[in-house]
Amino acid sequence: MPMFSGVETPNGDSPDGPDQSKNHPRDPRDLPSLMLSSCYPISLKFIDVGYRVKVESKSKGSSNLRRILGHGPDHQESSSGNVQERTILSGITGMASPGEILAVLGPSGSGKSTFLNALAGRLQGQGFTGTILANNKRPGKQIMRRTGFVTQDDILYPHLTVRETLIFCSLLRLPKSLSKNEKTMVAESVISELGLTKCENTIIGNSFIRGVSGGERKRVSIAHEMLINPSLLILDEPTSGLDSTAAHRLVLTLNSLAQKGKTIVTSMHQPSSRLYQMFDSVLVLSEGRCLYYGKGSEAMGYFESVGYSPSFPMNPADFFLDLANGTYGFDSRFCLCLCCLLCVFLLIWSIQLMSTTWVP
Numbered sequence: 001m002p003m004f005s006g007v008e009t010p011n012g013d014s015p016d017g018p019d020q021s022k023n024h025p026r027d028p029r030d031l032p033s034l035m036l037s038s039c040y041p042i043s044l045k046f047i048d049v050g051y052r053v054k055v056e057s058k059s060k061g062s063s064n065l066r067r068i069l070g071h072g073p074d075h076q077e078s079s080s081g082n083v084q085e086r087t088i089l090s091g092i093t094g095m096a097s098p099g100e101i102l103a104v105l106g107p108s109g110s111g112k113s114t115f116l117n118a119l120a121g122r123l124q125g126q127g128f129t130g131t132i133l134a135n136n137k138r139p140g141k142q143i144m145r146r147t148g149f150v151t152q153d154d155i156l157y158p159h160l161t162v163r164e165t166l167i168f169c170s171l172l173r174l175p176k177s178l179s180k181n182e183k184t185m186v187a188e189s190v191i192s193e194l195g196l197t198k199c200e201n202t203i204i205g206n207s208f209i210r211g212v213s214g215g216e217r218k219r220v221s222i223a224h225e226m227l228i229n230p231s232l233l234i235l236d237e238p239t240s241g242l243d244s245t246a247a248h249r250l251v252l253t254l255n256s257l258a259q260k261g262k263t264i265v266t267s268m269h270q271p272s273s274r275l276y277q278m279f280d281s282v283l284v285l286s287e288g289r290c291l292y293y294g295k296g297s298e299a300m301g302y303f304e305s306v307g308y309s310p311s312f313p314m315n316p317a318d319f320f321l322d323l324a325n326g327t328y329g330f331d332s333r334f335c336l337c338l339c340c341l342l343c344v345f346l347l348i349w350s351i352q353l354m355s356t357t358w359v360p
């Protein structure tokens with residue numbers, strides 16, 4: 001990725017990691033506040049972001065099966081394929097500011113994860129176009145180090161407790177200049193910051209081993225990234241699979257992180273109206289294109305001004321999903337057509353009935 005190739009040191013930290021020992025007192029009692037409250041504000045701009053991939057469409061669909069069965073070598077399969085370009089993202093422009101939550105909304109397959117990967121500099125290959133700027137500069141290693149990315153699928157060890165997971169992670173991820181005790185203190189601070197104290201001695205678990213709840217598990221994933229005290233936190237559908245109360249609690253946590261000056265960019269599949277009103281800015285995607293970017297509170301007004309408004313008061317996020325899926329107005333038109341068809345059918349049927357039963 002050309003975007004994140006340079007090395008920048010906006011506050012003079014060494015390229016090998018922020019050396020806390022030089023700039024700050026080493027008293028361990030100061031460490032948690034040092035790691036959790038100091039925040040280097042990142043203003044993220046994305047200009048005309050696009051992403052295209054080359055997709056090989058095979059002439060015969062069962063190529064993998066035939067390869068497994070040993071019918072024909074691999075190079076013959078690929079030579080029979082025909083490469084096509086597919087646009088995943090196109091012309092997405094906007095910005096995310098410190099202290100704000102930018103929510104990326106859209107139906108499944110609209111490009112939310114791809115867009116978040118683009119913002120985090122994780123897109124591989126030549127298909128990426130557009131510009132991503134952090135504080136008006138191309139993001140360097142320093143910005144990358146201050147970026148936390150919470151993926152949709154948690155990758156955590158099921159047999160470790162929450163506390164063990166976070167201490168293990170802090171020992172691995174924090175700079176060498178911190179002692180083991182200091183790293184443990186950072187992990188403990190993050191545990192309390194994210195409300196995980198109650199379950200700190202519970203194992204993570206998985207579908208076979210009972211562990212923490214889904215909401216707590218998501219919190220552990222966020223805590224995992226919070227250990228490095230990121231200024232920019234990117235989250236891919238952190239509320240998917242959670243009930244509305246757990247989702248609300250999680251977004252409240254994100255809100256409190258934003259209020260500390262962090263820039264939060266999160267994708268959400270179907271947020272409730274209670275969650276929606278906590279978003280400062282909203283980006284609505286449909287098939288990789290931007291339907292709306294702007295303040296969350298102004299989105300409904302914008303769609304009304306261009307002739308799209310719901311027929312009854314509804315959750316804005318649900319309405320945008322209908323628009324992005326192209327099912328806006330589908331229900332009423334469909335019902336009208338169905339009624340007309342039913343009337344015609346009843347009319348024909350009654351005429352037929354009358355003609356067969358009426359004997360003069």
Ligand SMILES: Nc1ncnc2c1ncn2[C@@H]1O[C@H](COP(=O)(O)OP(=O)(O)O)[C@@H](O)[C@H]1O
Pocket residue numbers: 053055088106107108109110111112113114115
């Ligand atoms: N590298 C890739 N190659 C082919 N198709 C891709 C690639 N990356 C994403 N896609 C396709 O792009 C679309 C958007 O994917 P994604 O960003 O995961 O959507 P969302 O997160 O909104 O569900 C999907 O149809 C997906 O299959």
Ligand SMILES: [Mg+2]
Pocket residue numbers: 112113114152236237
């Ligand atoms: Mg996704």
